[in-house]
Amino acid sequence: QVQLVESGGGLVQAGGSLRLSCAASGSIFSLNAMGWYRQAPGEQRELVASITTSGTTDYTDSVKGRFTISRDNAKNTVFLQMNSLKPEDTAVYYCFLSQNLMVYWGKGTLVTVSS
Numbered sequence: 001q002v003q004l005v006e007s008g009g010g011l012v013q014a015g016g017s018l019r020l021s022c023a024a025s026g027s028i029f030s031l032n033a034m035g036w037y038r039q040a041p042g043e044q045r046e047l048v049a050s051i052t053t054s055g056t057t058d059y060t061d062s063v064k065g066r067f068t069i070s071r072d073n074a075k076n077t078v079f080l081q082m083n084s085l086k087p088e089d090t091a092v093y094y095c096f097l098s099q100n101l102m103v104y105w106g107k108g109t110l111v112t113v114s115s
Contacts, residue, residue: 002026002104006095009109016113017083022095022106024076032099034071034078038091038111048093049080063089085113 008020020036035050035058049059049069057069068081078095090113095106 002028002097002099002102004095004097004104004106006093006106006109009093009111011112011114012085014085014087014113014115016085017081018085018111020080020082020093020095020109020111022078024078024097024104028076028097029099032097034095034097035069036078036080037094037096038089039094039108040088040091043091045094051078082111085111087113087115089113 003025004022006020006022008018010018012018031053033050033052036048037045038048039045047060048063049067051057051069051071053073066084071078090111092108092110094108097104
């Protein structure tokens with residue numbers, strides 16, 4: 001089993017920044033991918049960014065140039081630096097870890113961007 005604990009959400013004004021963290025514990029394989037999905041009210045969950053253990057990253061188009069994903073493999077922790085935040089970034093952000101055809105989820109952290 002894998003447990004994921006997120007932190008770093010909150011309320012910020014448009015144009016501001018937030019940094020999300022997600023620490024994984026449990027049976028973690030040496031090869032995996034971690035990242036973040038988000039879900040806004042009334043909308044489907046969407047992939048925001050992901051990063052593999054080798055450092056390969058992927059971003060959804062709407063956050064490219066504003067968000068940066070990184071990870072500390074020794075601590076099984078993934079980070080999402082969010083800059084130039086917009087009201088449309090408001091959502092619950094869910095951390096995930098994917099390994100061996102399994103996906104594990106955190107409970108989510110709320111990010112609210114006021115205009």
